[in-house]
Amino acid sequence: MEQLSSRLLALSPSATLAMSQKSQELKAQGLDIINMSVGEPDFFTPDHIKEAAKQAVDNNFSFYTPVPGYMSLRQAISEKLKRENGVDFSPAQIVVGNGAKQEICNVILSIVEKGDEVIIPTPAWVSYFEMVKLAEGVNVPFLCGQDQDFKITASQLESLITPKTKVLLFCSPSNPTGAIYSKEELAAIAQVLAKYPRIIVIADEIYEHISYCGELTSIATFPELKDRVVIINGVSKAYAMTGWRIGFCAAPLWIAKAVTKLQGQYTSGCSSIAQKAAEAAYTGPQDCVETMRQAFERRRDLIFGLVQQIPGFSLKSKPQGAFYVFPEVDSLFGKQTPDGKTIGNASDLAMYLLEQGHVAGVTGDAFGAPKCIRFSYATSDKNITEAMARVKAAVERLK
Ligand code: PMP
Ligand code: GLU
Numbered sequence: 001m002e003q004l005s006s007r008l009l010a011l012s013p014s015a016t017l018a019m020s021q022k023s024q025e026l027k028a029q030g031l032d033i034i035n036m037s038v039g040e041p042d043f044f045t046p047d048h049i050k051e052a053a054k055q056a057v058d059n060n061f062s063f064y065t066p067v068p069g070y071m072s073l074r075q076a077i078s079e080k081l082k083r084e085n086g087v088d089f090s091p092a093q094i095v096v097g098n099g100a101k102q103e104i105c106n107v108i109l110s111i112v113e114k115g116d117e118v119i120i121p122t123p124a125w126v127s128y129f130e131m132v133k134l135a136e137g138v139n140v141p142f143l144c145g146q147d148q149d150f151k152i153t154a155s156q157l158e159s160l161i162t163p164k165t166k167v168l169l170f171c172s173p174s175n176p177t178g179a180i181y182s183k184e185e186l187a188a189i190a191q192v193l194a195k196y197p198r199i200i201v202i203a204d205e206i207y208e209h210i211s212y213c214g215e216l217t218s219i220a221t222f223p224e225l226k227d228r229v230v231i232i233n234g235v236s237k238a239y240a241m242t243g244w245r246i247g248f249c250a251a252p253l254w255i256a257k258a259v260t261k262l263q264g265q266y267t268s269g270c271s272s273i274a275q276k277a278a279e280a281a282y283t284g285p286q287d288c289v290e291t292m293r294q295a296f297e298r299r300r301d302l303i304f305g306l307v308q309q310i311p312g313f314s315l316k317s318k319p320q321g322a323f324y325v326f327p328e329v330d331s332l333f334g335k336q337t338p339d340g341k342t343i344g345n346a347s348d349l350a351m352y353l354l355e356q357g358h359v360a361g362v363t364g365d366a367f368g369a370p371k372c373i374r375f376s377y378a379t380s381d382k383n384i385t386e387a388m389a390r391v392k393a394a395v396e397r398l399k
Contacts, residue, residue: 010133015126015366019350023360034387036375037360039175039324041240043295045277046288049239052280056273065269068260069096069248073275076282077248081231085205087220089231089250095259096278098270100206100234100247103259105131107202107230107249108167110258112137116166121152122368123326125175125204129368137166141368146316146328150177154188161196168193171204173211176326176367176374178300178319183217194224200255201229206247207322209238209289212297216321220250227252237322238289239281246270246278296323296377299384303377306388310395323378326364330371335398343398346373357394359387 019037027033068074074091081087097103104127112118112135120128122141132139140160144150157168168189172181181189193199203219220229234247249259263269303325304318315327335343337356343349347363350373354360364372375391377384 007134007136011130012366014130016362019354019360019362023354026354026358031358033354033358033360034379034383034390035360036377036379036383036387037362039322039376039378040242041237041292041323041378042380043240043292045239045241045244046281046284048284049241049277049280052284053244053273053277056276061272061276063272065272065275067264067269068094068256069269070272070275070279073279073282074248076279077250080282081250084208085218085220085231087218087231087250093253093256094248094250095256095263096246096248096270096275097259097263098245098247098267099236100204100232101127102263102267102270103234103247103249104128104169104202104204104232105134106259106262107232107251107255108132108135108137108169110255110262111200112166115164117162117164118167118169119157119160119165120169120368121157123150123174123177123364123372124169124368125171126362126366128169132169138164140165143368146314149317150174150179150326151181151185152189154185154192157189158192161192161199165196165199167200167202169202169204171206172216173207173321175207175322176324176362176364176369176372178322178324178326180211180213180216180320181219186217186219187222190219190222190224197228199228201225202232203229204232206233206237208233210293210296210323211321212300212318213320230255235278235281238292239278240292241274241277241281244271244274244277246274299323299377299379299381302381303375303384303388306385306392310388310392312395312398324374324376326367326369326372326374328371329364329373332395332398338397338399346370349373352398353391353394356397357390359390359394 023035074094114136119140230251235241312332313327350363361375
């Protein structure tokens with residue numbers, strides 16, 4: 001007899017991972033699927049990072065690691081934050097975990113009380129909402145459309161704030177839209193938050209190096225927000241290290257301590273070998289990051305042009321960062337597939353494109369944007385071109 005907790009039952013499975021799993025299953029059945037569902041760089045981890053991991057094995061980095069991560073890695077992250085982001089976080093304020101994902105969840109579980117409100121400008125990454133649910137917090141999504149470049153304005157943010165607001169959680173460059181908040185936009189947001197000193201900001205900067213508009217500003221640089229910004233980042237995207245599972249939070253000391261306590265009870269410190277690899281990523285040559293960024297920028301231009309040619313897809317401006325396109329597709333809702341099924345929503349469309357077009361994307365519903373569909377372009381030019389041709393042909397078959 002199944003006896004699952006209500007906490008578990010309330011949780012939705014990750015739509016990005018589910019779609020990727022489904023496309024792998026179809027591939028295993030022999031179908032030629034192009035997987036643009038999950039977002040991860042298609043590059044191999046740079047050699048000098050792999051070398052550091054091999055050395056860590058040989059040098060017997062095989063024992064339990066400190067719960068918040070090796071001091072040498074936290075030192076390297078602290079220096080990275082100073083050098084690249086202009087912010088001061090001591091190693092004691094940094095906790096390394098199994099990917100940025102774990103650290104976002106740890107922070108939420110550490111500070112969100114039952115009933116606390118978490119403002120999430122949407123479209124937003126699928127897992128945020130579920131993490132808030134896990135903490136018994138209340139999601140306060142605010143849908144920002146294409147007309148405002150998928151970004152929340154300072155006055156919209158202010159209109160959402162109540163005495164129960166505990167956290168503003170946002171991501172720039174954004175998954176799934178690629179939107180980037182400018183320094184001016186962040187300054188306006190910081191000015192609003194200055195009036196509400198209890199609100200903590202969780203700034204997910206995991207895509208910071210995949211930017212097509214130059215240097216980014218971190219919201220943690222604004223003095224009004226001193227001691228209440230948590231930066232989330234990691235090596236997955238910048239260094240093509242998704243499978244190594246290293247991410248971190250840089251937080252006010254009281255949050256870093258809480259996260260360490262939580263982590264100490266349910267996962268301990270993360271993999272010794274992966275931490276030594278991440279240290280090499282942060283301290284070694286950085287040209288690999290720029291090489292990959294340039295490839296993503298070229299692909300962004302390629303896919304943006306191809307999306308414009310797909311009937312019923314609307315994407316007005318080029319994404320400024322990350323590696324996703326997130327067109328609106330609602331004008332296709334209500335159409336019929338060749339075998340007589342109705343495309344009622346974005347999930348139906350994603351399923352139709354997978355099964356009939358053999359291209360995997362992710363429905364916008366999962367990101368709080370039911371009119372949209374997401375494709376990751378972290379794949380070869382050839383795959384991008386072929387995939388968008390398939391999507392176009394499949395959409396043209398709808399009546
Ligand atoms: N934040 C965002 C917005 C993401 O897209 C991802 C990728 N899954 C993560 C956090 C987590 O990355 P990871 O756990 O691989 O560090
Ligand atoms: N960030 C990626 C995505 O959004 C990885 C999958 C996940 O963890 O959700 O597709």
